[in-house]
Amino acid sequence: MRFILIDKIVSLQSGMEIKAVKNVSLAEEYLADHFPTFPVLPGVLLLEGLIESASWLVREAENFAHSMILLSEARNVKYKSFLAPGGRIEYTVEARTIEENVSSFIGFGVSDDERIVEAKFALRHFNLADENPSMAAVDAKVIENMKKRWNILSSG
Amino acid sequence: MRWIWIDKFVEFKSGERAVAVKNVTLAEEHLHDHFPGFPVMPETLCIEAMAQTSGILVGEARNFQEKVILAKIKKAVFYDYVKPGDTIKLTAKIDSIAPEAASTSGKITLGEKLIAEIDLMFSHIDQNLAGRKFPKENFVFTDMFKSLLQGVFVDNAGSGTPKSEQT
Amino acid sequence: MAMSRDQIFGEVQEVLVNALGVDDDEVTAESTLMGDLGAESIDFLDIVFRLEKTFEMKIPREELFPAESLMNSSEFVSNGKLTATGLAELKNKMPYIELGAFEKDPDINKLGDLFTVNTIVSYVDSKLNAA
Helix, strand or coil: CCCCCCCEEEEEECCCEEEEEEECCCCCHHHHCCCCCCCCCCHHHHHHHHHHHHHHHHHHHCCCCCCEEEEEEEEEEEECCCCCCCCEEEEEEEEEEECCCEEEEEEEEEECCEEEEEEEEEEEEECHHHCCHHHHHHHHHHHHHHHHHHHHHHCC | CCCCCCCEEEEEEECCEEEEEEECCCCCHHHHHCCCCCCCCCHHHHHHHHHHHHHHHHHHHCCCCCCEEEEEEEEEEECCCCCCCCEEEEEEEEEEECCCEEEEEEEEEECCEEEEEEEEEEEEHHHHCCCCCCCCCCCCCCHHHHHHHCCCCEEECCCCCECCCCC | CCCCHHHHHHHHHHHHHHHHCCCHHHCCCCCECCCCCCCCHHHHHHHHHHHHHHHCCCCCHHHHCCHHHHHCCCCCEECCEECHHHHHHHHHHCCCCCCHHHHCCCEHHHHHHHCEHHHHHHHHHHHHCCC
């Protein structure tokens, strides 16, 4: 199973807002456990979709300067409804601030005109070489791989 | 890939507190996407690990009669990241519990290091989502989760008497 | 524990800021919980738990937020408005609430507007100072 929780970037206003969509399919293995007889996308993966969307907003705005973009905090993440296989969710994430190593966002996800999730969260971005210069090649590799993923997500 | 993010309980005080551990291993496929070239455990899966630790604690407090699901992440703050080869410890406690919901707080540690603080709210959905029909059986607490409690000393808070082993 | 209304307001404000992720200055005495502050079902429970811990009292959720059971009963609601029985039940459950214009037009869609920060402060005040 691949850990990528958005399928396509639908729109992007540099440094400001991003919209992305995710299809939910029974082919996604964890649905068998979550839950048997009542498959729904796990709440944390809805949050992951918001985080990934925000991360792309950062990567694009900073021109892929950093390899590592991680969640530093999430607050008041509310799950308002369920998202089942066959469904599709559109995430909208607005940046409140994007600075060199930190950024903050407010985001929500809607499916079939129904709000599924909303969250306020902050990310931190850095290179491994910041602490350990010998890791510069690893940073470069991660960035190269993320650029490839960006091409897939933002094509067409 | 199974949707189970803790490996075993090392402490379980019914209705009060539970401590679980999770091993992080390169055998876990998702690590290879997060990120390709430098694997770290996604923070959202750390939250899920805490949700499972806390959720089982809440469920067990009411004998698994309720379908306990994550309704709100009050706060999740991360201080450091977790890598393959690490074993994290998840400590959860129940702050409040009512027929319709429960509130928990917890910490994830790696040895002495604090990795995260995670406070959650769970909803007991049969009590809460009026008009919404759910399958009758408790699809949340499957054998996969209940088996985690097998062999754990499930301590009835206050009484000092061990509960008999869960099956 | 004796607390002045202002002190109670301060604590309630802090609870709402944390539970709802809003700023201090958004939480005024007249702010409506649902309309202005965006509170929903799960937040009401979060708020009740936090109030219980802050004020060291037990708060049956029904007592502070009776709206849900009122809204779901055909005895209390008819044609989108609270019936006379419904209004009486509301007054009975929340004696400290100011009904004002709602009494003349008890549209259940407007029920949410009754629940202001003041409603919570009055409730806590009445419970803390009860004999």
